[in-house]
Amino acid sequence: MTTVHVVVPDGVDDPQRPSGGNAYDRQVCGGLADLGWSVLEHAVPGPWPRPDPSPREALAGVLAGAPDGAVVLLDGLVASAVPEVLVPEARRLKLVVLVHMPRGLEASAADPDGVCAREQEVLSAAAAVVTTSRWTRTWLLDHYALRAELVGVAEPGVDPADVAPGTRGGGDLLCVAAVTPVKGHDVLVDALAEVSDLPWRCTWVGSLTRDREFVEHLRSRIRECGLEGRVRLMGPLTGLDLHWEYAAADALVLASRAETYGMVVTEALARGLPVIGTTAGGLPEAVGRAPAGRRPGLLVPPGDPAALAAALRCWLLDHGLRRGLRHAARERRDSLTGWSETAGRLERILAGVVP
Secondary structure (H helix, E strand, C coil): CEEEEEEECCCCCCCCCCCCHHHHCCCCHHHHHHHHEEEEEEECCCCHHHHHCHHHHHHHHHHCCCCCCCCCCCCCEHHHHHHHHHHHHHCCCEEEEEECCHHHHHHHCCCCCHHHHHHHHHHHHEEEECCCHHHHHHHHHHHHCCHHHHHEEEECCCCCCCCCCCCCCCEEEEEEEECCCHCHHHHHHHHHCCCCCCCEEEECCCCCCCHHHHHHHHHHHHHHCCCCCCCCEECCCHHHHHHHHHHHHCCCCCCCCCCCCHHHHHHHHCCCCCEEEEEECHHHHHHCCCCCCCCCCEEECCCCHHHHHHHHHHHCCCCCHHHHHHHHHHHCCCCCCCHHHHHHHHHHHHHHCCC
């Protein structure tokens, strides 16, 4: 039996802090165990990716306890922030970094904290790098000059789900994302305000504590636009509570400014829900196309409220469009892959670095 040490951020199972990265980590740990690996999980505490000395010491202790030649899979949220801890250990351990969202993707052009340089140092020292989309792999190769053969892809899987019935008018909209600037909720509010003459309601599911000032600004903007009662901020939901929100929806709306994949997209498509979103990053890859070539949704440029409003207006007014997109989403549903395939792809990457 081959052993893999998996380093994840503390709180990976916290229902108040759900994220695509946490869900992915949990799924692949279980999947690798099912494939016969001995999975030793290490949750390191701290405000990752901006740790203080104590979390750095905790991570250093975990790595020091791994035997020479051990395979260590690290969540990029932890790994990319601490080259001073990881790079020295890369000489004796087989470090594999799982990049959900490159830190450099959100760094400013000036990057005064050297985020990009630190992330590049870690990834260059790793025995392998795993990304969750082809788009992310290309971004890393373009920006960090990594060796192409060392960067692999293990796209997220999705659990099977029943098809959501939808409503005739298509006005039950769902947004599943932490309420932060990068997810574009401010763009979404402005777009919804432009279609306030039409019947709809929009449910927001996601953390309200990542950026409290931004959330309060949005609440004020919702009031200014007269959208109280039509936009519901539910906070984070998991399990059956989240399932029922998907089941009651007509479409997923996602106004992201940046995404590497977008697991909520395939969760929606698994229920036959079309996606009204943006072309940011790996989102088009996640949305994909039905076998006949039709995209199961409408995608617009990120950061453009007018374009998003136009897409919403088309969706809400055109019954034929809704019917066609629902048909494409249900066809796309049949081509989605499960988590066992994700685990299999990851296993092949890990096997490639086993001494």
